[in-house]
Amino acid sequence: xxxxxxxxxxxxxxxxxxxxxxxxxxxxxxxxxxxxxxxxxxxxxxxxxxxxxxxxxxxxxxxxxxxxxxxxxxxxxxxxxxxxxxxxxxxxxxxxxxxxxxxxxxxxxxxxxxxx
Amino acid sequence: xxxxxxxxxxxxxxxxxxxxxxxxxxxxxxxxxxxxxxxxxxxxxxxxxxxxxxxxxxxxxxxxxxxxxxxxxxxxxxxxxxxxxxxxxxxxxxxxxxxxxxxxxxxxxxxxx
Numbered sequence: 659x660x661x662x663x664x665x666x667x668x669x670x671x672x673x674x675x676x677x678x679x680x681x682x683x684x685x686x687x688x689x690x691x692x693x694x695x696x697x698x699x700x701x702x703x704x705x706x707x708x709x710x711x712x713x714x715x716x717x718x719x720x721x722x723x724x725x726x727x728x729x730x731x732x733x734x735x736x737x738x739x740x741x742x743x744x745x746x747x748x749x750x751x752x753x754x755x756x757x758x759x760x761x762x763x764x765x766x767x768x769x770x771x772x773x774x
Numbered sequence: 775x776x777x778x779x780x781x782x783x784x785x786x787x788x789x790x791x792x793x794x795x796x797x798x799x800x801x802x803x804x805x806x807x808x809x810x811x812x813x814x815x816x817x818x819x820x821x822x823x824x825x826x827x828x829x830x831x832x833x834x835x836x837x838x839x840x841x842x843x844x845x846x847x848x849x850x851x852x853x854x855x856x857x858x859x860x861x862x863x864x865x866x867x868x869x870x871x872x873x874x875x876x877x878x879x880x881x882x883x884x885x886x887x
C-alpha cells in the first residue's frame with residue numbers, strides 16, 4: 659500500500675520569501691506524482707505532475723517540484739511567494755501501472771499562509 | 775471548458791436518512807472517481823468507474839455506500855442509513871483515461887445531524 663507524508667501542517671511566510679514544502683511517499687514500484695492546490699473557497703486544482711522523464715517539473719504560477727527517487731521525495735518549491743499563494747497544498751501519488759494504479763493516495767496537506 | 779460539477783454543494787440530513795450525491799464529469803472523460811475528505815485529512819479513495827462499470831469499489835467503507843454510472847457519464851453516490859461519521863466532503867474526479875491526471879469537482883459537503 660502507498661502512503662504519503664507531508665512534513666509541515668502549517669507554513670507561514672512573508673511575501674517574496676522562498677517556499678519549499680516537503681513530500682515523501684512510501685511505495686515499492688514506479689509512481690506518478692502530483693501536487694494539488696486548494697485556494698480558499700475553491701476546489702482542488704492540479705498544480706503540477708510527474709509521470710516520467712526530467713525529474714524537475716514545472717507547473718503553473720511559478721511552482722516547480724523535484725522528484726528524487728533515492729529519497730522517495732517530491733518537494734514543491736517556489737522562489738518567491740505571493741499573498742495569492744495562500745492555500746492548502748496536497749501531495750499525491752499513484753502507482754505508474756498495475757492493479758489499483760488509478761487510486762490517488764494523498765498526504766494530509768500543508769496550509770500555506772503568506773503575509774503581505 | 776466546463777470542469778467537473780457536483781450537486782448539491784451542501785447537504786444536511788438527519789441520522790438514518792438516505793442521500794444521493796451527483797457528479798457530472800468533464801465531457802469525454804471515461805474514468806470517474808469518488809473520494810471522501812474528512813476534516814484535516816487529504817482525500818481518500820472510495821470507488822473508480824471505467825465507463826459504466828465500477829472497476830474498483832474497494833474504498834467504500836461498508837455496504838451502506840453504493841455508486842452508479844449507468845450511461846458512462848453522470849455518477850451518483852448513494853448512502854443509506856446515514857451516520858454522523860459519514861459527515862465529510864465527498865469529491866468527484868474524472869480523467870480522460872485511467873492513465874491521465876485527475877480533475878476534481880468542488881465537492882459536496884455532507885453533514886449528518
